Amino acid sequence: MTSKKPAARNKSGKTKPEKKTRETRESRETKETKETKETTEAQETREPTETREARVPPQSAPPEREVAVSPAVHAADRERLLHGTHHDPHSVLGAHPVPGGVAFRAFRPRADAVTVVSADVRAELHDDGDGFFSGLLPLTGIPAYRLLVTYDGTAHETEDAYRFLPTLGDLDLHLIGEGRHEELWRALGAHVTTRQGVTGTRFAVWAPNARGVRVTGGFNFWDGTGFPMRSLGATGVWELFVPGIGEGELYKFEITRPDGSRTLRADPLARRTEVPPATSSIVHVSRHEWGDAEWLARRADTPVHAAPFSVYEVHLPSWRPGLTYRQLAEQLPAYVSEMGFTHVELMPVAEHPFGGSWGYQVTGFYAPTARLGTPDDFKYLVDRLHQAGIGVLMDWVPAHFPRDAWALAEFDGRPLYEHHDPLRAAHPDWGTLEFDFGRREVRNFLVANAVYWCEEFHIDGLRVDAVASMLYLDYSREPGQWTPNEHGGRENLDAVAFLQEMNATVYRRCPGVVTIAEESTAWDGVTRPTHLRGPSGFGGLGFGLKWNMGWMHDSLQYMSHDPVHRRYHHGEMTFSMVYAYSENYVLPISHDEVVHGKRSLVSKMPGDWWQQRANHRAYLGFMWAHPGKQLLFMGQEFAQGAEWSEAHGPDWWLLDPAYGAEADHRGVRDLVRDLNALYGATPALWQLDTDPAGFEWITGDAADDNVFAFLRRDADGTPLLAVSHLAPVVRHDYRIGVPEEVPAWAEVLNTDAARYGGGDVGHPEPVKPEPQGAHGRPASIRLTLPPLATVWLRPA
Template sequence: MTTIDPATLDAVAHGSYHDPHSVLGIHPAGKNTWVIRTRRPLAATVTAVFDGGKRARLEHVAAGIWEGTVTGPLGSYRIDASYDDGPDYRADDPYRHSPTIGELDLHLIREGRHERLWDVLGSHVRTHEDSHGTSFAVWAPNARAVRVVGDFNGWDGAAHAMRSMGDSGVWELFIPAAGEGTVYKYEIQGPDGQWRLKADPLARRAEVPPATGSVVTVSSYRWDDSGWIARRSQSRPVTEPMSIYEVHLGSWRPGLSYRDAADPLIEHIKALGFTHVEFLPLAEHPFGGSWGYQVTGYFAPTSRFGSPDDLKYLIDRLHQADIGVIMDWVPGHFPKDEFALAKFDGRALYEHPDPRRGEHKDWGTLIFDYGRNEVRNFLVANALYWYDEFHVDGLRVDAVASMLYLDYSRNAGEWEPNIHGGRENLEAIRFLQEVNATCYKTFPGISMMAEESTSFPGVTAPTDHAGLGFGFKWNMGWMNDSLEYIKRDPLYRSYHQGELSFSFVYAFSENYVLPISHDEVVHGKGSLFSRMPGDHAAKLANMRAFLAYMWAHPGKQLLFMGQEFGQMAEWSESRGLDWWTLDQPTHRQLQDFVGAVNGTYRANPALWSRDNDGSAFSRIGAPSWNPNVLAFTRRDWDGNIVAAVCNFSGSTLSNYALDLPHGGVWREILNTDAHEYGGAGVGNLGMVVAGEDGRASMVLPATSVIWLRYDPQARVPSTIRD
């Protein structure tokens, strides 16, 4: 007669017992004697069959639980069950297996220090104690019980209840029947007794939306980018050229998979000369209209475009083409979808329990509890996961300002001050410092980028100097001011030059990226082209001049897809780019111009090697002062100098006098008004000559920018010298 009390047997039978392994499986029952219990409801007979042929007949105890004893030395066993109205069935028993997660792993999870969390939580196909199957592990500390449900058990989790691993809050189960491709979820009984179906937070693959199941996956991809990674590890991105092409993969060319996109995307980026591509978030998300910014599967690349290995293929191919890959990352908030992280185990778990800190009312999303060890660990490990498993070269961290301030988008009385009475979110700040320091320590040469729109100090300062530790910060002030300026009619720009030049005051306070991103071409703002003043030709001229000014300005550059050829319509994620625009020669010339700008930029270290060094930048004096002309120089460490002279007046300025740093020959290496780019062809015949005092007279084409490179070896032409 069994020694297990009826209430426990009933809970085990219904899959609601927190420690089913203490009842089911094989247990010592005396000297050389063992008791075996298994759950086989509706069976007529049940027998344990050991390796070597030994058999032990089990008797029904209650509610589908069977029990029997056996003596002698034992090996592994399987369970035979016969049914009156069905075939006999032999299967391995999940409950004969020991845990697949160790004490050290559990300790690190409790401490919030498991940097390879994805290796121990989630689902993993493995061979465990002579059985091949899948291990499942999930963190759900408030749960009464957790079950694995999926297509392997008809979505009935009573037979696959997980065991609690104590105060770690982790639940674990090895299931021999599950393998690669298995679709599953966790069925979690919360403190209120209600069962909830949840996708696996550590799943590495998900079903294609709108389906929301997690998928057991195995990677077989072999990388071929070791050369790229080796070079990256020796690099320092702030001192290297970086121009970024921002892509929403679903609408760049609709219908392409990760693999399909590789060839055309590489061809396009190479032709344009960009050094990096940045993808809007590719982690799994249920609503395409969020552009990926409402993430439900932080460890699962979206299945819309293929498998995780397919994404690895795309990134690998980009690396082989010498193109870096930056991924948008969203640790600032997550959606309220019931199948995902929200109230994961019946209570606030990943989100802060206080709605004053745990909810973004404007966005309808939830905010992570950055002060909780396990939540912070989840996010830090996720950042490391994208670097380790997918070889990305940078993470652009979304909405950092919303993380830094407790009163972000809140009225008085809707937020709670920190322990010092201030508005800073101290827990979020510590998280950002930890994730940045950990990523840079683990993966040298990568870039952590902050989308941060306030004057918070030290965003790119090292963490050991009380900074946040980012490598770059998006320069939102430059973006707003320069776009305000460039949309004005040239007739009125003379009163607003400060919008163009104020950024020079703070250009070296952080390591900046100058973004013209997706956010600037949606929600009624129109495309960059449509915001330019004047007729069609004037808009194109303004586009060329603005981009040349942007590329010469201190900082790295980012341009959203479609702007490279002057897309006229506002971007929408629901349709593809207007590639037909390239059938118009002037727009084809604009795209060629972007390629020329990138090529000239990369060939001149003065434009990028000292982006964070104010001593390498100077405004140029202009005796022929015009409020619509802006001129400055950039220097590299070898003494090479490039001058950018920007004429936004809309009129050609002849015999414009400018005091350059050196007398002699200055090569005109870029002219936005050149014929090949669709301009009028006004210029300086390839060079400008300055007198001994540096003063030069030049022609500035209407609405144009020229770049001049000092050539100390060149001789002044005799026609000019005489």
């Protein structure tokens, strides 16, 4: 008989060593029997099941000297299995050589009967109560067997999940333990696989603080009692191979916390999820066949900072509300191609429970949102964009995550993905939790996630959200709410190391991919390589590009002033050139600038409707000529007047010919299309974007005239002259100094052209320089500057 009293536990929840006087397994078995068992178990560990089965005849009689023991699950193991706190159910359940033969043990709650079936054996197991069944068969080896389980009089034949060896190898576990598994999604999560000729799903999850983990889902009627997972040692990984479970199954992990309570959690590495507000993970198998080999082969030919880069920012659920990924694939590539953008930037695609967060509060970091289709449907969209010659950037949000009780927050009962210090964990602005960048497994989760999107979904770039909130310990915190780093500073050294590791890993593994930082401060070296140190002593963060938030803020502030007051704010348009070459910049007019009462781009402009549109067009002309790449949020390309809302998206009806003033909006759309076409065909506008040799001021101090004039040059020195006149008057014979080597200048863009909705004041014929000096140059041209307009000229 064995004691039914549970094993004593210490405060950590681990089983205490039993006293010598207590009844133990050693007192129940002879020394010879124990040695036989240990030898057999060692062979089990070293040899695959198939080898053991082939080596031993299935029904050989056991040696007579062995004394049979009870095959029933011992009381302590039974108690732990019932309460979901067993760390090694495979050592108890399944088939095990014991003195007297092979013990078969099954844990099938609510089953009426369990029978072991093999080629030569059919034996019903004894019902031990509480869903446990056991039997001792006089065999010397473990046969290939199945279980016949009877529920309510109906028998179901199935494989025994507890007869399989671990499916994760030593290398996987070593890399996970070191936080260096760059393909983490291949090790953890749910994967349909075949073991010993049996197809099923391998489940694996990192939960180092858990006392036990069970798999639950539709396949077991959301009762995980009979599906406990095994702990794979110090890595904190739990694993179970469930035969017969395949693609499309819903599942979650039932975790027993350190205090004994239970929590039901979605898989942090689920590659597919239910449509919110449902929260289950789904077993996924990708079947998409890519057709973008040509795109990938030439993607890395030219560095991004030295190539055309004009971005259309899109919120997929609201671009054309109601469209799926596959329907978007029929419309979005055609529209973006027609407009001439080189890339689209998708606001966060990873799964998120609250649509009103626009995707910036992520719970499913490895799953495209199910609102628009399956992961393969999203791959199809990316594929079609690539085949249309359009790069795909994606917003990526590693700064924080929401507190949903079924997701990452206190995942296994204690802070795990978040920092253990509540002050460090709580994001002060968004009510979310910040990742613990100092924990190697958390860094691994995020670094592998960045690689995952680039490799599995062929994403061409990651725009990293809210970088500043990661970099500073005192971000949005008052004195006393943060603790300085080890050097007494406010820099988050763990976040710096994480961003450097992420960038270095992505650039090493994914040629041609670009990472872009949304960083709103003057942090030194955001786009500096990670191995180079700057004046601050930190190595570069390693990004490819950085959003120029300063340019955006200053230039929009200038444009919002009435022209009569702009002379007092002239420096807001010129200051960006003081630091233009300190980083590799993107000029962003993003979604953040057209929501929450900030008004749409055209509505920020002063004056009547004609002047607002003129200002809008002139500003875009200035933006496309300014050093740096361009980004424009959807709707701004046709001067949408209303703020963007995720509920209805852009006001496409403004482009409908049935609308009386359609030329107002169509003209702006045509301008953006022409800007992109000219931009791509003019190397002076992008080839030396990060080289001061590519820019020369003609006049940056004509404040009284509201005029800005500068040259852009390509690698051969060929210039483009850009002149912005931001006053609502016509200026005749306005003299501009120019290089004397150019014999004539032809107007190639005028935002005041009639086809754009302007007054058509321009220069239909080439303009020849005169030998009269201006702006420090020996030659000059006389221009008629249209009101509120930007004009581009290049050598005729």
